[in-house]
Amino acid sequence: MADQGTYVEANQPYERDTRYIETRITRDGADGYPVEAGRYRLVVSYACPWANRTIIVRRLLGLEDAISMGVCGPTHDSRSWTFDLDPGHLDPVLQIPRLQDAYFARVPGYEKGITVPAIVDVPSGAVVTNNFPQITIDFSLEWSDFHRAGAPDLYPEDLRVEIDDVNKLVYRDVNNGVYRCGFAGSQESYDAAYDQLFSRLDWLSDRLKIQRYLVGDTITEADVRLFTTLARFDPVYHGHFKxxxxxxxxxxxxWAYARDLFQTPGFGDSTNFDHIKSHYYEVHRDINPSGIVPKGPDLANWAEPHGREALGGSPFGRGTAPAPLV
Structure with a gap:
């Protein structure tokens, strides 16, 4: 196995590098990249929670024909995600072995993180953006001309302030909070992150006792963002990240809320537990030196009834579910 890098800095709390390429793909092409079907390729890994969001939203909105998708393998070295799953280890559209190549096509010698998700401009082979929080919002707002009939409104105008407020808290304390536990470099920073994480999970439990979804009575961007962390909780975060x-x-x-979403088309069928476990346990060698991937837990319980229908609401509102995967 190639060098996997290190993730824990001794005696320091974990701080995520959020220096993303913030270029946007918009209807008006203000940043030089207009919305155009077939022009862009979304590069993801099913292992990564941030990329998993884009996989789910792309499927829910029906953007598969407008935006192609390349899938990296679940593991990577200290520098770049790689296309290990494709014949010849080359992305079949971009014809590159490493996502790093697309970053270098945009910024020669790019020194920041080579992250997924990334959207690549196919004609130039260059990354347009890896700004994952904005990507899914733009899928909802800027790409609406290419949404499928019956696509849900994941970012309704009348709920955006509340969605943004919830997302901010969930990102700080839960989405990134699990990493602040797992990559903490001191007992003090781990304890603080742990307390913040479970305090927020308790807050979310209280909120979801009386409503089926996080904001409003249908699935929104907020549910997508929380789900990808919950899906990884028992397989990875509970043990691997302490x-x-x-x-x-x-x-x-x-648990009932997560199962409700998992059993909703677009969520469970966009989740790959094998990739998730392989990534975390094999890549983070500074906290799992052996690279051994646990056999458990048994994940069959994700299919058990959840009973959340009793709270009202419906996942797609007046819309419809995406078609089953072929």
């Missing part, structure tokens, strides 16, 4: 006050399956409200 987020072990209890398992997700021992938190009744959040």
């Amino acid at each position: 987020c072990n006050r209890e398992k997700l399956s021992e938190m009744p409200v959040l």
Whole structure:
């Protein structure tokens, strides 16, 4: 296995590098990249929660024909995600072995993180953006001309302020909070992150006791963002990242909520537990030196009834579910 890099800085709290390429693809092409079907390729890994969001939203909105998708393997070296799953280890559209190549086509010698998701301009082979929080919002707002009939409104105008407020808290304390636990460089920073994480999970449980979805009575961007962390909780974060006050399956409200989403078309069928486990346990060698991937937990319980229908609401509102995957 190639050098996997290090993720823990001794005696320091974990700080995520958020220096993303913030170029946007918009209807008016203000940043030089107009919305255009067939021009862009979304590069993802099913292992990564940030990329998993874009996979889900692309499928929910029906953007598969407008935006192609390249899938990196679940593991990577210290520098770049790679196209290990494709014949010849080359992305079949971009014809590159490493995502780093597309970053270098945009910024020669690019020194920041080579991250997924990334959207690549196919004609130039250059990354347009890896700004994952904005990508899914733009899928909803800027790409609406290419949404499927019956696509849900994941970012409704009348709920945007509340969605943004919830997303901010969930990102700080949960989405990134699990990493602040797992990559903490001191007991003090781990304890603080752990307490913040479970305090927010308790807050979310109280909120979701009385409503089926995080904001409003249908799925929104907020549910997508929380789901990808919850899906990784028992397979990875509980043990690997020491987020072990209890398992997700021992938190009744959040466990039922997560199963409700998992069983909704677009969520469970965009989740790959094998890739998730392979990535975290094989790549983070400074916290799992052996690289051994646990066989458990048994994930069949994701298919158990959740009973959340009793709270009202419906996943797609007046819309429809995406067609089953072929």
